[in-house]
Amino acid sequence: MGVGGGIAAYKICDVISTQVKAGWQVSAILSETASQFITPLTLSTLCRRSVLTDADFWHPQAPRPLHIELAETATLMLIAPLTANTLAKLVLGLADNLLTSTVLASQMPILVAPAMNTTMWEQPTVQAHWQQLQQQPRYHSLPPAYGHLACDTVGVGRMAQTQEIIAYLDSLAYTHGKRDLAGKHLLITAGGTREYWDAVRFIGNPATGKMGIALARAALHRGAKVTLIHGAIAEPIPAQVRAIEAMSGEAMFKAVLEVWPEADWLVMAAAVGDVRPAQQWSGKLPKSALPTALPLSPVPDILQAAAQMRRPHQRLIGFAAQTGDVVAPAQEKLKRKGLDLIVANAVDQADCGFGTTENAAVVLDCQGRSRHLAKVPKLILAHQIFDIVQEWLP
Template structure:
């Protein structure tokens, strides 16, 4: 019996815990990132096997992958053996519950979409019936070449496949441009979304506006009023919607999440509630739906002071000079156009449901998700959450404890126009 942290991973917090994940690595320099991905999958509690093409084996050590995954690393030379009762590609295809192909090179992409079974990876991809996350990576000129573009378009139509295109950045060939593989945190997030929701792109063609994180209301140059929100819930909502096909804009205050989790999002950073309000007024008309997940400060100074206060001055200033921050959610509701759906959030302590009912009636939004902040497994600064969703067809729906990403998927399903 395993006794390490991976074996003890909680499936409520780690959606990949207990899942059998096959990691296929093809020949791109981005393969050097995969040991970190494999290690992270094992730490999340997944059972991992690796499959490496001959060109990838020149870039990343099969021995290292075997050690990190706690399973033998599979190579082309292993595909056929008189000692094996079944072909290896069939065994791997049937063993896997999820498949990650990263990086997906131009060659492996071409073999896959044209049904060529002349390698272990190609044969396994053709044989598997498991959901596949395919993360492309290559030189910019290769990525924009007509042949690769046609092959990538073909892959978009494959059942059970979630294609993850490359992003722009500095490539290993010293070129700036598209072709950079999604970062490890993005790969893990997309795999979790694939496990939780699947490959369906039910938000395709829709535009979602999300707010996340705290705001900061300055008192003087050294102090401000804020709260402990990390912004994780809003960021996960935005990313889950993007992977489900939405065009997403994220308006966020100062975040304390891994910057890799912002990859692929159109981000509008703000500091104060006034900054956020201006951004919302500008962006709301183009949105089909809005998720107001930001934890906006309730009060602000009428006039922030230009100099740092002494301790003695501070005690005096804290007693006066504050004004309520305008209700940004109520403003969204008052300005919304017909058909625009709005999800609000309520972070509560004590009797969450009773307070949520009152807030929902007062705000007038379509949906309101209320969660406790006085419990260890919910609220600010943790990866799990639970609470109540008010509105929609469910009326009052209890949201059971789970990862914030799993709850984001539930909220998106309820919010979809």
Template sequence: MTSATPLPTLWGDRRIVLGITGGIAAYKLCTVASALAKDQAQVRALLTQTAQQFITPLSFSTLCRHRAYTDADLWADHSPRPLHIELGEWAEVMVIAPLTAQTLAKLALGLADNLLTNTVLASHCPILLAPAMNTDMWEQPIVQHHWQTLLAQPRYHGMAPGSGILACDRQGAGRMVEPATILAHLQSLLHSGGQQDWQHQRVLVTAGGTQEYWDPVRFLGNPATGRMGVALAQAAAHRGAKVTLIQGTGLENEELEAAIAGTSIVCHRVTQAAQMQQQLEALFPQQDWLVMAAAVADLRPTAYSAVKVAKADLATTLPLEPVPDLVATLAQRKQPHQRLIGFAAQSGDIVTPALGKLQRKGLDAIVANPIDQPNSGFGSGWNQAVILDRAGRQRAISPCTKLALAHQILDFCRDLAP
């Protein structure tokens, strides 16, 4: 793990089919197509007839660096095999967005009357669904029945729409998730192959930093953003876990909400270590896993002033006291089925201190990551690490996105000895 280590392409040569249907949110798929193709993915866009009322095939041909397909191509001569068969077998993953009530019903009933639905039935890859429609349409019992019917099938993965002001000026549910949310879930599906291997697991993740105030405007803190912890929460949720996230300081609410959009992640926001401790003590007993990715303060001021201390009255020394070791305390209370995963952000030798922390705190595994290397540590979208467990296993992870690292951490932890 050196600065000379090249960053991998995120989507290089992966085979992705984008199915665009007839909704105003179709324009968001342009951003998805562009991001994928720029990073060397092979992207094929299929537009339904109604999709072309909102956006043109030429737009996707340009962005995908490959011709876009329409229903006219279903009936064209594609010897030796039909186009929908070729595309269905070629795709590693499919995205259908904005998923309309019409296409949702067709998929739930197994109908195939256009190129997109024929390709779905001719494929076996995971399919990612992003609905978008008017609130009243989305909340219709029959629409919800079709939605639940699809989600009950292992190959279908859904990102439920959020709430907001819709194109029809209605305020309510039905707003399609943003491109970044689609891309994150796509990354997860390509890693897992769509397997829900963390299904039925209850996972509690902490993320971000803490701020320990000595008056209303001054505090001790750290630069942790929470992106690594949020990535772990995303990865676990994408693989079927029931996830609860305790987010400390770092990410703004808007970025955090975008990161967990379309998932069932339950999020609690805290600022101080004492607040995180309170949440952990309430939530940990019901969990199977605790992933302690938060950068919790080690020290805090011994006293707090309810009013701002004047500059002239500031002392040259600040009395401090230790913050309770949250994860070590929980390790003493854990049940036999529970697993605790810690983090160690280090400079220089990252393995030796992490091993000591693993044993001292009673953890089942620990993730050591460098804060003095490029493309890793606080604030970066990338990271690298060495993962260690009590049985002596070690796995070094080269620089990758934090979501990719999160999946590799889950792969490692899934095989922890009881």
């Protein structure tokens, strides 16, 4: 981990702490200016090992050059906050300190997360360097976000959120930096739909959108263009994802069919309700006026409509949340809706399904193949699903 000289350096403490607790071995390189914002003692305590500085780089008693040792033993690198100065050095291939020398001596994937004043970020030279860095395959990026900066400016320049940095690191550890979805447009749905029958009451389900957003993150990290159409969710959406809110089944139906013609894959992870109230009331009904029976009508079938519109290169991936036997109902849904592949998961098992951080699944395709995926974090499960899609549906 390379820490640049900026006020956002303090945010790196959460990243290091989280990854160390997850079993990662983290070595931190503190640039000369970064030590003005955060101390080596703080980072070494979190890393459980000594923090490296330029003073270590030039130490004459090292058995091997330090930058070579680091470059050969690390799996991947994070540089955050990435300053305008270090950005320029990376683009030009300069190596005048331990951090940039380690970069040049390695071939590992590198995730960069810039942070700086808005005016600095918008300078033509900085933007040109940023675009040049994107063209080098080993660099993966989390661009700065809009917000209130430490200098009291309001604009683009905030470093990406810790959750997004950690998720991207987890993806890189799984994929080793491959971008095998580059050039593809994935349309993904997430969250639960709500069918209101008055201003405050609705028919819904416990879906939180965690699986759909994990799929969006995984696709984004593998190079895809991602459109996420979502209902009710409890997770932040990555800034690089095009997000469209669709809270009802009808709204999601319209949004999906509008975007589907321009997409390559449709991954239908949303928990769309099957029925909606046949009548809706404006305002909130008083308790005394609540109906004793609520007539229902069917919600439009999104996957069936998408299957009828599909072109030869397009792929349809569905999800089936089930209790009890998950395989038989999923196989029936796969055939009935004309899907290429379906992901079945049990929502009646402990720590799986709605609202959990982990999930397990059975993946089935129209050729009769199946694969059981053991319980893992939902981001890793998303990557495993994409691996199977590309293996079974070339």
